Structures are given as structure tokens and as C-alpha cells.
Amino acid sequence: MTALIKFFQTTTFRLSMTYFALFGAAATVAIAYIYWNTTILLSRQLEQTIQAEIQGLQEQYKQGGMAQLAATVAERSQTPGNSLYLVTDSRARHIAGNLQKVSPELWSTVGRVEFVYRRPAEGGPEKRLAFASVFRLPGGFRLIVGRDIEDRREFGRIISSTVLWGLGVMAILGIGGGYLVSRNLLSRIEAVTATSRTIMSGDLTGRVPISGSGDELDRLSQSLNDMLDRIEQLMNGLREVSDNIAHDLKTPLNRLRNRVEGALRDPSGEAAYREALERTIEEADDLIRTFNALLSIARLEAGAAGKTLEDVDLALVVKDVAELYEPLAEEQGLTLSVDAPDGVMLVGDRQLLGQALANLIDNAIKYGAPVAKPREAKSDILDDISVYVRHCGEIAEIAVEDHGVGIPAQERDRVLKRFVRLEASRSRPGSGLGLSLAAAVAHLHNGEIRLEDNQPGLKVVLGLPLKQGGLSLELNNRASA
Numbered sequence: 045m046t047a048l049i050k051f052f053q054t055t056t057f058r059l060s061m062t063y064f065a066l067f068g069a070a071a072t073v074a075i076a077y078i079y080w081n082t083t084i085l086l087s088r089q090l091e092q093t094i095q096a097e098i099q100g101l102q103e104q105y106k107q108g109g110m111a112q113l114a115a116t117v118a119e120r121s122q123t124p125g126n127s128l129y130l131v132t133d134s135r136a137r138h139i140a141g142n143l144q145k146v147s148p149e150l151w152s153t154v155g156r157v158e159f160v161y162r163r164p165a166e167g168g169p170e171k172r173l174a175f176a177s178v179f180r181l182p183g184g185f186r187l188i189v190g191r192d193i194e195d196r197r198e199f200g201r202i203i204s205s206t207v208l209w210g211l212g213v214m215a216i217l218g219i220g221g222g223y224l225v226s227r228n229l230l231s232r233i234e235a236v237t238a239t240s241r242t243i244m245s246g247d248l249t250g251r252v253p254i255s256g257s258g259d260e261l262d263r264l265s266q267s268l269n270d271m272l273d274r275i276e277q278l279m280n281g282l283r284e285v286s287d288n289i290a291h292d293l294k295t296p297l298n299r300l301r302n303r304v305e306g307a308l309r310d311p312s313g314e315a316a317y318r319e320a321l322e323r324t325i326e327e328a329d330d331l332i333r334t335f336n337a338l339l340s341i342a343r344l345e346a347g348a349a350g351k352t353l354e355d356v357d358l359a360l361v362v363k364d365v366a367e368l369y370e371p372l373a374e375e376q377g378l379t380l381s382v383d384a385p386d387g388v389m390l391v392g393d394r395q396l397l398g399q400a401l402a403n404l405i406d407n408a409i410k411y412g413a414p415v416a417k418p419r420e421a422k423s424d425i426l427d428d429i430s431v432y433v434r435h436c437g438e439i440a441e442i443a444v445e446d447h448g449v450g451i452p453a454q455e456r457d458r459v460l461k462r463f464v465r466l467e468a469s470r471s472r473p474g475s476g477l478g479l480s481l482a483a484a485v486a487h488l489h490n491g492e493i494r495l496e497d498n499q500p501g502l503k504v505v506l507g508l509p510l511k512q513g514g515l516s517l518e519l520n521n522r523a524s525a
């Protein structure tokens with residue numbers, strides 16, 4: 045029962061009912077209009093026919109009086125057809141005509157009248173409708189001239205039964221069609237509801253089925269599925285971040301706590317406290333940095349950051365960052381070279397691109413010191429770290445190369461994950477988030493990050509789509525200058 049009520053409540057069902065009502069009303073009006081006009085036409089014809097008959101009889105009466113009138117009526121009554129005649133004397137006795145008996149009330153009326161008469165038929169006399177003119181003639185004689193209009197009544201009956209049947213069939217088709225369409229629609233909506241229930245119960249993998257017809261419901265389902273994909277991706281990102289925080293930040297926090305506890309127990313007093321507090325501050329700063337990096341990555345992956353897109357000239361970014369890191373490289377006894385032609389433009393977030401590049405240069409300085417000696421012989425030919433910008437077709441490439449130990453091919457995917465640090469670099473400070481952030485920045489710019497063998501060392505390439513027309517515009521300017 046409730047299922048049936050559900051059908052009646054669907055928009056499709058209501059729509060089909062509205063259409064049915066409108067169409068039914070229109071059809072009824074059209075048929076009624078035809079009926080009305082036909083009736084008027086038939087009445088006019090009837091009137092004319094009777095009028096002609098009367099005229100004929102009138103002439104006969106004028107010519108030969110009552111006797112000739114009765115004779116003509118008797119003669120005309122012989123001809124089969126729909127014409128009806130009756131002539132009676134003053135006592136209502138039948139003189140001539142094919143009408144046998146009429147009701148006495150008919151005699152009291154004069155003029156146009158509609159009445160029912162009996163006509164002999166095969167299965168006994170039948171009642172039929174007639175329309176006639178009644179005249180009183182001198183001497184008490186009466187004349188009735190009319191026509192059988194039973195066919196017209198039959199026509200009316202046919203029209204009304206046509207309307208009724210038509211409306212009936214239309215109602216059945218309308219309700220039936222509405223029911224079928226609504227059932228189809230309802231089952232597809234039910235599928236969406238079922239999916240949303242699955243998702244509400246915690247299973248984010250549920251998706252709305254697509255019928256493949258490409259209709260508006262399919263398009264809606266597709267958008268819903270895309271939205272669910274995105275939500276699932278964001279939820280997974282969130283889960284990963286919280287897992288990371290739970291696992292990877294617990295250890296440094298515990299270490300911090302143990303250090304403070306150890307310092308409290310240290311009997312050497314203030315000096316020990318001071319030292320412990322200073323180290324605590326350092327570690328807390330590290331933790332804050334890690335937290336910030338982690339949150340930045342999460343925001344980048346969720347697509348929530350990098351909204352401040354602008355035209356970025358990569359040469360400027362690379363030169364700025366390289367300038368910042370030069371002293372640090374020198375301190376480590378490393379040379380840093382930059383090769384960045386002007387005018388490689390892309391649309392992006394200058395701040396984030398700078399951060400990503402800084403992470404790569406920081407890694408090159410930390411892990412990229414050449415292992416092969418003697419350095420002097422080599423440094424004449426090659427810089428220890430080189431940063432350059434290039435463009436290949438529609439892609440701008442920022443590369444950072446070093447001649448350190450490099451990363452084994454099988455580890456190159458793994459180091460892009462959060463908190464992954466290779467065994468060889470455990471001795472250096474770091475939290476294993478630098479490359480993850482660079483990768484997230486590349487993805488945010490619809491680009492990619494590639495780790496390659498620099499033979500020896502590591503080459504990290506950020507491939508980012510160029511601003512459409514940016515480079516060619518710049519090159520044209522140069523050509524015309």
C-alpha cells in the first residue's frame with residue numbers, strides 16, 4: 045500500500061496525471077464542439093425539409109381542400125423514409141398518414157414539437173423520437189407533418205459513449221503509463237538512496253549505478269559519483285594525515301617528554317634544566333615545522349591551497365631561492381649553479397613553487413655532497429649542484445641535480461610518501477616531508493615530479509604545464525627587439 049502511495053507521490057506520476065486531465069479536457073471540448081455544430085446543422089436541415097413538406101401540402105389543400113390533402117398524405121405515407129404524417133378529423137380519428145397513434149397532449153399544442161411515437165418493427169413496436177409541426181385546419185381537422193429523429197438521438201448517444209470510452213481508455217493508458225514511468229524512475233532514485241545509505245553507514249566505496257542512457261538522471265548520477273570520488277579521496281587524505289600524526293609524531297613527542305623528565309631528575313640543577321629546556325625548544329620548533337609541513341601537504345592534496353594563482357616567471361623564482369641557499373651550499377663546501385632563461389611563464393602559486401624548489405635544493409645540499417674524490421679535479425668541470433629551467437613543448441621543467449649517493453631506482457616512488465627517509469640519511473636532520481610537499485605542489489599545478497639517476501647522484505625534475513602562449517609571447521617579443 046505504501047509502495048502504491050509512493051508511486052502516486054512521484055513527480056512523474058503527477059505530471060502524467062496533469063497531462064491526462066489537460067488532454068482529456070481538450071478532447072472533450074473538441075468533441076463537444078463538433079457535436080454541437082453537427083446538431084445545429086442537422087436541425088437546420090430538418091427544419092428545411094419539414095418546411096418544404098408543409099409548403100407542398102399547403103398547395104394541395106388550397107387546390108383541392110381536405111380531400112386532396114388527405115389523398116396526398118396517404119400517397120406520401122406510402123413512400124418509405126423518415127417523413128411522418130397524420131391527418132385526423134375533429135374527433136381525433138385517423139384519416140390518413142403513417143403515424144398511427146399519438147398522445148392526446150400533442151393535440152393541445154400547435155407549432156413545433158418533439159415527441160415519442162411507436163413504429164411497428166420486426167420484434168414488435170419500437171419507441172422512436174420524432175420532430176413535427178402540428179396544425180389545426182378548419183372544421184376541426186388536424187395535420188401533423190414531421191420527421192423521425194431517432195438517428196439523431198442515436199448520434200448523440202454514440203458521441204457521448206465515444207467521449208466516455210475515449211476518456212476511459214485515456215485514463216487507463218495515462219495511469220498505466222504514468223505508473224510504468226514512475227516505477228522506472230523510482231527504482232533509479234531508490235538506487236541513489238541505497239547508495240547514500242551505504243555511504244552513510246561508513247562505506248565510502250558505494251557508487252550510484254549509471255544506466256548508460258545518458259539522460260539527465262545519468263548525468264546527475266555521474267556528478268554524484270565524481271563528488272563521491274572526491275570525498276573519498278579527501279577522506280583518505282585526512283585518514284592518512286591522522287595516521288601519520290598518530291604514528292610519526294608520537295615518537296618525537298615521547299622523546300621530548302622523556303628528556304624533560306630526565307632533566308627534572310638530573311641532580312646537577314639549573315644548568316641541566318637550562319640545557320634541557322633549550323633542546324626542548326629546538327625539538328618543539330622541529331615538531332611545529334613538521335606539523336606545518338604535514339598540514340600544508342594535506343591542504344595541497346585536498347586542493348584547498350594554492351588559490352592565489354598568478355603569472356609566474358620561473359627564472360625569478362629559481363634565482364630567488366638559489367640566492368637564499370647559496371650561503372648554505374658554500375658552508376658545506378658545495379658549488380651551486382643556476383641556469384634559468386627569462387620568460388618561461390606559468391600560471392601558479394609563486395610561494396608554493398618556491399617552497400617546493402627550496403625543498404629540492406635543501407635535499408641536494410644535505411644528501412648531494414659528492415662521494416667521489418678528489419673534488420678539485422671534478423669541480424673544474426661540474427658544479428656540485430645545478431639548478432636549471434627548461435621548456436619541452438608545453439611543459440616547463442625545473443631540475444635540481446647533485447652528485448651525491450642518489451636514490452636507488454626501487455626507492456624512488458617510496459621516498460615521495462610522507463615521513464619516508466632512507467636509511468643512509470638518518471644521520472641528517474629532517475622529517476621526510478620535503479619531497480611529499482614538492483610532489484603535492486607539482487600535482488596542484490597539474491604537473492609531476494620525477495626522480496632520475498644523475499650518474500652519479502640524483503636529478504629531481506618538476507614538470508609543470510606552461511602558461512598557454514606565455515613562452516611564445518616572450519620569444520616573439522625578443523625576436524622583435
Ligand SMILES: Nc1ncnc2c1ncn2[C@@H]1O[C@H](COP(=O)(O)OP(=O)(O)OP(=O)(O)O)[C@@H](O)[C@H]1O
Pocket residue numbers: 403407408411412446448449450451459464465466467468469473474475476477478479480502
Ligand atoms: N638529493 C638526494 N640524494 C639522496 N637522497 C635523497 C635526496 N633527496 C632526498 N633523498 C632521500 O629521500 C628522503 C626523503 O626526502 P625528503 O626531502 O622528503 O625528507 P627529508 O629531507 O628527510 O626531510 P625534510 O625535507 O622534511 O626536512 C630523504 O630522507 C633521503 O633519504
Ligand SMILES: [Mg+2]
Pocket residue numbers: 403406407474477478479
Ligand atoms: Mg628534504
